[in-house]
Amino acid sequence: MSTFNSLNISKELLENLNSLEFKNMTKIQEKTLPLLLNNSDVIAQAKTGSGKTISFSIPLVEKLEVKKFTIQSMVICPTRELANQVAQEIKKLCRHIHNVKVLTLCGGVPFKPQAASLKHKAHIVVGTPGRLLKHISENNIELENIKTLVLDEADKMLDMGFYEDVISIVNELPKDNRQTSLFSATFEENIKVLAKDILNNPVFIQDEDIHSNQKITQAFYKITQASKTSLIPSLISSNKASSVLIFCNRKVTCEELADEIFELGFDCVVLNSDLDQKQRDETVVLFSNKSYPIMIATDVASRGLNIDDIDLVINYDVAKDEKVHTHRIGRTARAQAKGKAITLYTNEYEIEEIKELYNDIEFSSIQNLEDDLSYNLIPEYRTLYINGGKKNKLRAGDIVGALIHQVGLKSEDIGNIDIFTFHSYVAIKKEYELKVLKELNNNKIKGKKYQVYKR
Structure with missing residues (x-):
C-alpha cells in the first residue's frame, strides 16, 4: 500500500495530509493521483467510499495559484x-494555505448571496449543474481562467437528466x-458518450474492487407489505445495529414509517427533497452525531452522504433499478x-435485475431472525x-474550550462538532445535556454570548 509521501507534492500539503491522518492511499488514489498531478485527463470508475x-x-490544491484570485477549478x-x-x-486540504476561497453554488439556497459572493472572486467553485448554469447565464462567473474541471x-448526474446542462457548462469553459x-x-454507454464529448485522450482507471461486495453482507426477506414495519425492531436487534439508514421510494412513505417507528419506541429523523438546505444539513448532522440512530430517506440520500459508520441499511x-440499489447499499461498509x-x-x-448483479445475496425467512x-x-x-x-469567527476549538473549561466536560464527553455559516451543532453525552444548556446560555463562548438550544 503506497503512502502519500510517494507523491510529488509540496511539503506543506504533505504535512497537512499527515495532520488529517491521511497516511496510506486507497487503490483509486494510488492509481489516479500520479496521472492527475501530471495533468492527464482521467476517467475513474470507483465505488462509493x-x-x-x-x-x-x-491536484486542485497542489496546482492552486493562491495569489491569482480568480476561479481556477x-x-x-x-x-x-x-x-x-x-x-x-x-x-480541509487547503488549511495550510492562507486566504483560499472555496465557494459552493447549489440550488435550495438563495441565489443573490451567491452572486454577491462571486463578485468578490473565488479560487475553486463546487456546485450542481442547474445552479452553475444559472450563474453562467447571468454572467456571474468568470470562467476564462478555469484550468481544471x-x-x-x-452517472448520477446523467440519471438525474443533467446531460444537457453539463454539456452547456463545459461548452462555456476554456x-x-x-x-x-x-x-x-458505473461505466455504461451514457458515460462513454459524455466522456467522448468532454475529455481529451483520457486514461481509464478502474478500482478492481468496484463490484466487490465482500464487505457488505446482503440479506433479502420476502414479506407482506403490511408486515414490513413490525419487522424493523427484529432486524435492528438481531444485527445489533447502532446506526440505521432506511430507504423508501416515496416521501409520504417516509413520513408514515417515521410515525410508525416512533410508536414502536425508536427515535428517527426523515430526509427527503421537501427539506430546505438548512433542514437537510441539520437532519444529516443529527443522524451522523448519533443523536438519532435511525434516518429514513428517499433516494435523495442514496448519494453524497459522507457518514462512515452506518452499520445497517434497510431497503x-x-x-427502482439495480444502480439505485447499489448506491443505497454503498452507504454502509465505508472507510x-x-x-x-x-x-x-x-x-x-x-x-430480478438486482439478483442478476449480485451472486452472494442471502435469501432468508423472517422465521430465522x-x-x-x-x-x-x-x-x-x-x-x-x-x-x-463561521461568520461569527466561531471555531470548533472555541466550543470545545467552553465545554471543558466552563462546563467541566471531558474531551470524551464531546462528540462531533459541525460549523456552518451562521450556526453550529455540537454533540455531547446525553447525561450532560441540561447542564451544558444551562452553562452555555449563562456564559460566553470566545467572549460572546450565544443562544443554545436542544435539537
Whole structure:
C-alpha cells in the first residue's frame, strides 16, 4: 500500500495530509493521483467510499495559484449534499494555505448571496449543474481562467437528466490546456458518450474492487407489505445495529414509517427533497452525531452522504433499478468497515435485475431472525444548536474550550462538532445535556454570548 509521501507534492500539503491522518492511499488514489498531478485527463470508475474525493482534490490544491484570485477549478456534483461535502474536503486540504476561497453554488439556497459572493472572486467553485448554469447565464462567473474541471458521480448526474446542462457548462469553459476528470460508479454507454464529448485522450482507471461486495453482507426477506414495519425492531436487534439508514421510494412513505417507528419506541429523523438546505444539513448532522440512530430517506440520500459508520441499511421499498440499489447499499461498509444491507420485497419480479448483479445475496425467512429483546437502540449523544458559526469567527476549538473549561466536560464527553455559516451543532453525552444548556446560555463562548438550544 503506497503512502502519500510517494507523491510529488509540496511539503506543506504533505504535512497537512499527515495532520488529517491521511497516511496510506486507497487503490483509486494510488492509481489516479500520479496521472492527475501530471495533468492527464482521467476517467475513474470507483465505488462509493473509495476515497475518490481526495483523489481529485489533492491536484486542485497542489496546482492552486493562491495569489491569482480568480476561479481556477470547477467541480460539478449531482446533489447539494455531495457538493457541500466535497467543498468541505477541499477546504480541509487547503488549511495550510492562507486566504483560499472555496465557494459552493447549489440550488435550495438563495441565489443573490451567491452572486454577491462571486463578485468578490473565488479560487475553486463546487456546485450542481442547474445552479452553475444559472450563474453562467447571468454572467456571474468568470470562467476564462478555469484550468481544471471535475465531474463527480457523473452517472448520477446523467440519471438525474443533467446531460444537457453539463454539456452547456463545459461548452462555456476554456478548451485549451484544460484538464478534465470524470468519476463514476458505473461505466455504461451514457458515460462513454459524455466522456467522448468532454475529455481529451483520457486514461481509464478502474478500482478492481468496484463490484466487490465482500464487505457488505446482503440479506433479502420476502414479506407482506403490511408486515414490513413490525419487522424493523427484529432486524435492528438481531444485527445489533447502532446506526440505521432506511430507504423508501416515496416521501409520504417516509413520513408514515417515521410515525410508525416512533410508536414502536425508536427515535428517527426523515430526509427527503421537501427539506430546505438548512433542514437537510441539520437532519444529516443529527443522524451522523448519533443523536438519532435511525434516518429514513428517499433516494435523495442514496448519494453524497459522507457518514462512515452506518452499520445497517434497510431497503423498506425495493429500489427502482439495480444502480439505485447499489448506491443505497454503498452507504454502509465505508472507510474499510463492514456493513449489512437488508432488502424487504413482496414479489419476485421486484428483485430480478438486482439478483442478476449480485451472486452472494442471502435469501432468508423472517422465521430465522434471532430477535434479541434485551437490545435497546438508545442514542448515546444529544445534539445542541448554537446560533453562531463561521461568520461569527466561531471555531470548533472555541466550543470545545467552553465545554471543558466552563462546563467541566471531558474531551470524551464531546462528540462531533459541525460549523456552518451562521450556526453550529455540537454533540455531547446525553447525561450532560441540561447542564451544558444551562452553562452555555449563562456564559460566553470566545467572549460572546450565544443562544443554545436542544435539537
